[in-house]
Amino acid sequence: MDSARKLSDKMTKPPHRERVVGECCGLVDEEVKSKGGLTGIAVKGAYAMVKAIKPKFISEVVDGLLDEWVAKLEPFYGDWQASGKGKPLGDFLAARSGAVAEKLLEVTDARAGVTTHSSVKKMYEKLRPAAKKHVEEAVPRLGKVVEGYAD
Secondary structure (H helix, E strand, O other), X not given: OOHHHHHHHHHHOOOOHHHHHHHHHHHXXXXXXXXXXXXXXXXXXXXXXXXXXXXXXXXXXHHHHHHHHHHHHHHHHHHHHHOOOOOOXXXXXXXXXXXXXXXXXXXXXXXXXHOOOHHHHXXXXXXXXXXXXXXXXXXXXXXXXXXXXXX
16 A cells, blocks of 8 residues: 555544544634734635534535545655655645645635535635635644644
8 A cells, every 4th residue: 555545544534534624624713813914804704604604614625625635635745755754744744835735725726616605606716816825824734734644
């Protein structure tokens, strides 16, 4: 079994999947709370609206996208393993935050393009121009989550 598959098994299969989804939802909550300025107000407002309309929406989205996100992270995981694991996986991912963000956003862009939730789609389209910056800022926290499942 290749190393990338092992990461997928560790993060997307029972009994860990539910815990990973919870940790990722906590990560999203922390990231949203950390935003400041006008963009932060917009992000916090959109997030609060989504949670008010459908309280389980965030966890459902994370659960629904988890397999694809982990698949996007697996090449980075493989590179980390091939490098001899010289530094923690979280640091390895953080040093590549731009590339990691691009790969993760490929998943959300594709999903936003086909969603039937028109209000969510409109919010995503409004916030998308700044999304890469926000995802890049979240990569260190994401790295810590992923690191918990790495060899």
